[in-house]
Amino acid sequence: MSESLVHSALSDKLKEMLSEVNNFHLNSSITCLEILKAVIAKKRENDVVILSKGHSAPAFYVILSEIGLLSEDELKSFANLDGLPSHVIRGLPFIEISSGSLGQGLSVANGIALASKLEGEEKNIYVILGDGELDEGQIWEAAMTSSHYKLDNVIAIVDRNFNQLTGKTEEIMSKEPLGEKWKSFGWEVFEVENKAEKILELLFELDKVKGKPKVIIAKWE
Amino acid sequence: MGKIIESFREAFGRALVEIGKENENVVVLDADVKGSTKTIYFEKAFPNRFFQIGISEQDLISTAAGFAIAGKIPVASAFAAFMMRAWEQIRNTVARDNLNVKIVTTHSGFSDFMDGSSHQCLEDIALMRVLPNMKVLVPADAYATKVLLKQIVESEGPFYMRLGRDYTIKVYDEEELKIGKAxxxxxxxxxxxxxxxxxxxxxxxxxxxxxxxxxxxxxxxxxxxxxxxxxxxxxxxxxxxxxxxxxxxxxxxxxxxxxxxxxxxxxxxxxxxxxxxxxxxxxxxxxxxxxxxxxxxxxxxxxxxxxxx
Missing domain, CATH: 3.40.50.920 (Rossmann fold)
Structure with a gap:
């Protein structure tokens, strides 16, 4: 992991938050911080963000607290019975769909995107996927649906941290050549270093790409 | 045996078109069985509001969830046996978030007699009934199918409606049927x-x-x-x-x-x-x-x- 990011203010806050809960999904939350920061910064009012890798909820809460939507006390309530849920649920700020079960967010994004096109609305749907999550077959069913319907309002961001629950992604179930996979499914593929400013810059560029769904593979170097 | 009338799926397909005329928010999603479930009638009447998702029931259900989040009333339809492979999507997304998704399956029970045990769905009522928020309906004939379908589309929240395939035997004339009333x-x-x-x-x-x-x-x-x-x-x-x-x-x-x-x-x-x-x-x-x-x-x-x- 990149030292600068692991020791950033955001990740320090995250570590503090998770220190009392046995570092609950700490690593997959750390690698999601910069992605969420960029997406929330880019999000227009009617855009939708789907945290398909719902176990990165702690990172999402840290980002919400950075922009004043959650208090420090609320952060401390993480996973308490009356506190913030361990995986995101519908009703939290920006959260349209509960997650926690992997592989479903891209399909949900397609549904919102199709409805939005039907209404002629300008709306981006950002979906944050884990690289381990890509093992789920439904992701690839949905990837076909996005490109079949030319959903250029769907933007997937893969948190490519090369780790999944019990080991390295390439040892558990190899993902590479990952960009080629998405490309062959009809997606426009972009690879970028997992840094908020770089991802944000790319997100603005992507608004100009029309006619295809777009995926950013955000690499944790 | 009573009088044989229109099949469940014919009744479903035709009623869906009527419902589509009255309610522009209704969209229909199919898993490449539109000719068998008769959602093809809806596709012909409202091509813009019909969405082919392919032979992928899990994607079908979660996509329907997206439509519901966006304010549409999605009717997700497929064969009962194969819709059950999306049980976890129905549980974790549709039922858990209490989304306005209408799941209508055909070919349930023994009605797909030729296709055998893989297609004959004898477990779906149990699988759907156990889910919080989910309501479960099994109409008796073509008339009940039409009346109850309209009601589930007009009611908020997730519904599962289970239909057979072929002919129905007439039970009702013009009786007033209501969800939840035997x-x-x-x-x-x-x-x-x-x-x-x-x-x-x-x-x-x-x-x-x-x-x-x-x-x-x-x-x-x-x-x-x-x-x-x-x-x-x-x-x-x-x-x-x-x-x-x-x-x-x-x-x-x-x-x-x-x-x-x-x-x-x-x-x-x-x-x-x-x-x-x-x-x-x-x-x-x-x-x-x-x-x-x-x-x-x-x-x-x-x-x-x-x-x-």
Whole structure:
């Protein structure tokens, strides 16, 4: 992991938050911080963000607290019975769909995107996927649906941290050549270093790409 | 046997078009079975509001969830057996978030007689009934299918509607049917048959056969929420309650009836349904008979049960 990011203010806050809960999904939350920061910064009012890798909820809460939507006390309530849920649920700020079960967010994004096109609305749907999550077959069913319907309002961001629950992604179930996979499914593929400013810059560029769904593979170097 | 009328799927397909005319928010999603489920009629009438998702029921359900989040009323349709592979998507996304998704399946029970055990879905009522927020309906004939379909589309929240494939036998004329309200079709005191779906006309035929006994018949088209009031009224007057369904006796209509009565008014109940997987047959009625679900076999079981009371 990149030292600068692991020791950033955001990740320090995250570590503090998770220190009392046995570092609950700490690593997959750390690698999601910069992605969420960029997406929330880019999000227009009617855009939708789907945290398909719902176990990165702690990172999402840290980002919400950075922009004043959650208090420090609320952060401390993480996973308490009356506190913030361990995986995101519908009703939290920006959260349209509960997650926690992997592989479903891209399909949900397609549904919102199709409805939005039907209404002629300008709306981006950002979906944050884990690289381990890509093992789920439904992701690839949905990837076909996005490109079949030319959903250029769907933007997937893969948190490519090369780790999944019990080991390295390439040892558990190899993902590479990952960009080629998405490309062959009809997606426009972009690879970028997992840094908020770089991802944000790319997100603005992507608004100009029309006619295809777009995926950013955000690499944790 | 009563009068054979329009099939479940024809009724579904045609009703969907009528509903689509009245409500522009309705969209239909298909898993490449539109010709079999008859959602093809909706596609022809409203091509812009019909979405082909391909042979991928899991993607189908989650995409429908997205439509619901965006304010549409998605009707997600496929064969019952294969829709069940999306059970976890239905649980974690549709039911958990209480989304306005209408799941309508055809080819349930033994109605897909030719295709055999892989296609004959005998577990879906149980699988759907267990989910919080989910309501479960099994209409008895073409008329009930049309009326109840319209009601589930107009009601907020997730619904599962289970339909057969081929012909239906006429049960209703113009009766007012309501979600959650069971219909007593025939009064009786010795035995009361509680049925759903295609087993409703079968139950009526059973009652005709047992003319030495006073046999009542009720259509419990809504399995969840179950009509507890009517059920208790039935239990008060009947000596023997028989549930009848084209589904496993575990967790379906029989299970639901037994759950309520065992707590509120214990009664002798015979649950008639299946305990195993199906098999292929050239004929639907022959298949029902093989599994003890023909009027003859049901009547025989009841006669034996009454002797033993």
């Amino acid at each position: 219909e007593i079709l025939r009064e009786g005191e010795d035995v009361f048959l509680i049925a759903c779906g295609f087993m409703v006309p079968v139950a009526l035929e059973v009652a005709e056969k047992l003319n030495d006994l006073s046999v009542g018949v009720a259509d419990f088209h809504t399995i969840k929420p179950l009509d507890g009031d009517i059920l208790l009224k039935i239990a008060k007057k009947a000596n023997l309650i028989v549930t009848l369904e084209e589904h496993s006796i575990f967790g379906g209509l029989g299970g639901a009836v037994a759950e309520v009565l065992s707590e509120k008014m214990p009664r002798m109940i015979i649950r008639i349904g299946t305990r195993e997987f199906g098999k292929s047959s050239r004929d639907y009625l022959a298949l029902l008979d093989f599994y003890g679900l023909s009027a003859e076999k049901v009547a025989k079981r009841i006669v034996e049960a009454v002797k033993g009371l």
